[in-house]
Amino acid sequence: MPLVSMRQLLDEAAKGGYGVGAFNVNNMEQIQAIMEAARETESPVIIQASRGARSYSQDRFLYHLMLAATELYPEIPTVLHLDHGNSPETCKSAIDLGFTSVMMDGSLEADGKTPSSYDYNVDVTRQVVAAAHAKGVTVEAEIGCLGGIEDGHGAGGSGMEHLTDPVQAEQFVNDTNADALAIAIGTSHGAYKFTRKPDGEVLKMDVLIEIHNRLPKTHLVMHGSSSVPKELQDVINQYGGSLKPTWGVPVEEIQIGIKNGVRKINVDTDNRLAMTGAIRKVLMETPEKFDPRDYMKPAREAMKKVVAQRMVQFGQAGNAKKIIPIPMAEMAEMYKNGN
Numbered sequence: 366m367p368l369v370s371m372r373q374l375l376d377e378a379a380k381g382g383y384g385v386g387a388f389n390v391n392n393m394e395q396i397q398a399i400m401e402a403a404r405e406t407e408s409p410v411i412i413q414a415s416r417g418a419r420s421y422s423q424d425r426f427l428y429h430l431m432l433a434a435t436e437l438y439p440e441i442p443t444v445l446h447l448d449h450g451n452s453p454e455t456c457k458s459a460i461d462l463g464f465t466s467v468m469m470d471g472s473l474e475a476d477g478k479t480p481s482s483y484d485y486n487v488d489v490t491r492q493v494v495a496a497a498h499a500k501g502v503t504v505e506a507e508i509g510c511l512g513g514i515e516d517g518h519g520a521g522g523s524g525m526e527h528l529t530d531p532v533q534a535e536q537f538v539n540d541t542n543a544d545a546l547a548i549a550i551g552t553s554h555g556a557y558k559f560t561r562k563p564d565g566e567v568l569k570m571d572v573l574i575e576i577h578n579r580l581p582k583t584h585l586v587m588h589g590s591s592s593v594p595k596e597l598q599d600v601i602n603q604y605g606g607s608l609k610p611t612w613g614v615p616v617e618e619i620q621i622g623i624k625n626g627v628r629k630i631n632v633d634t635d636n637r638l639a640m641t642g643a644i645r646k647v648l649m650e651t652p653e654k655f656d657p658r659d660y661m662k663p664a665r666e667a668m669k670k671v672v673a674q675r676m677v678q679f680g681q682a683g684n685a686k687k688i689i690p691i692p693m694a695e696m697a698e699m700y701k702n703g704n
């Protein structure tokens with residue numbers, strides 16, 4: 366099965382009332398972990414690569430690994446998505462490479478740190494929508510800024526400083542025609558999201574619900590959605606790591622989000638924790654080992670377990686078969702005709 370457009374997957378998810386996890390990758394083992402989890406749970410898949418991942422893998426390695434994934438798992442509809450594109454040029458280079466979806470994160474300026482003006486965000490997002498839709502490629506945009514900083518990308522802070530304004534979100538989608546919208550409702554990137562166990566009030570669900578009421582047809586995206594499970598932290602700390610106590614986004618909160626228009630859920634940190642814990646365990650328990658396969662295999666397995674669990678929790682499990690891929694040229698035609 367060729368790579369499919371994210372718009373198609375999210376339209377299906379909206380019809381079925383479920384969410385789709387978007388998992389970050391940088392290497393072969395992470396792609397394998399996701400594809401195996403998808404096969405086991407019969408899930409459609411969104412694989413995403415950040416700018417950091419693209420430079421780590423020199424782009425071409427990543428793209429060819431993705432092609433291998435579509436060959437080896439032909440029954441799984443798979444999207445290749447650019448995470449947090451910082452400029453129209455970055456997004457266009459991903460489109461040229463064969464990504465079937467891009468995020469233009471114009472909520473920050475091109476430095477990936479400074480919160481931008483509304484007009485700047487509209488301008489860069491519009492440029493990307495024009496280039497992407499002409500090729501059938503999906504566009505995710507962002508309004509409001511998440512907290513935290515990953516790989517030099519992010520506004521910093523706790524995630525409460527730049528919440529999305531629902532009125533502005535509605536205007537923004539009308540002004541840009543983006544397919545999916547990342548919103549800031551109190552989450553942040555990375556492992557250190559909350560300093561105490563979050564209660565039911567932890568995310569600004571009232572903001573999410575108002576955005577969904579105003580934009581019922583726009584697919585909402587939750588970034589910073591790792592749950593940072595204590596079990597995964599414990600493995601790292603047990604085997605020589607040192608993570609400070611921390612809490613992530615409870616899965617039940619994400620499930621409330623899914624009932625209110627969230628269709629794409631970004632998860633990276635949980636998989637990083639799972640892999641690192643598994644590697645630490647092997648190296649501490651069997652210090653005589655030095656074949657990378659001895660620790661990469663358990664790391665891959667640990668990530669697969671987390672991804673499969675999320676696929677079930679988000680509701681995408683069992684939905685792979687229902688998606689008959691629409692060719693990208695046909696998607697382009699549909700955008701052209703305003704469908």
Ligand code: G3H
Nearest residue numbers: 389415417418515516633
């Ligand atoms: O949004 C951030 C993702 O976790 C990707 O992180 O930029 O370090 O690859 P990265």
Ligand code: 13P
Nearest residue numbers: 555588589590591633634
């Ligand atoms: P986490 O750091 O919570 O996994 O968020 C990842 C993300 O939003 C990638 O864009």
Ligand code: ZN
Nearest residue numbers: 554588589631
């Ligand atoms: Zn993100």
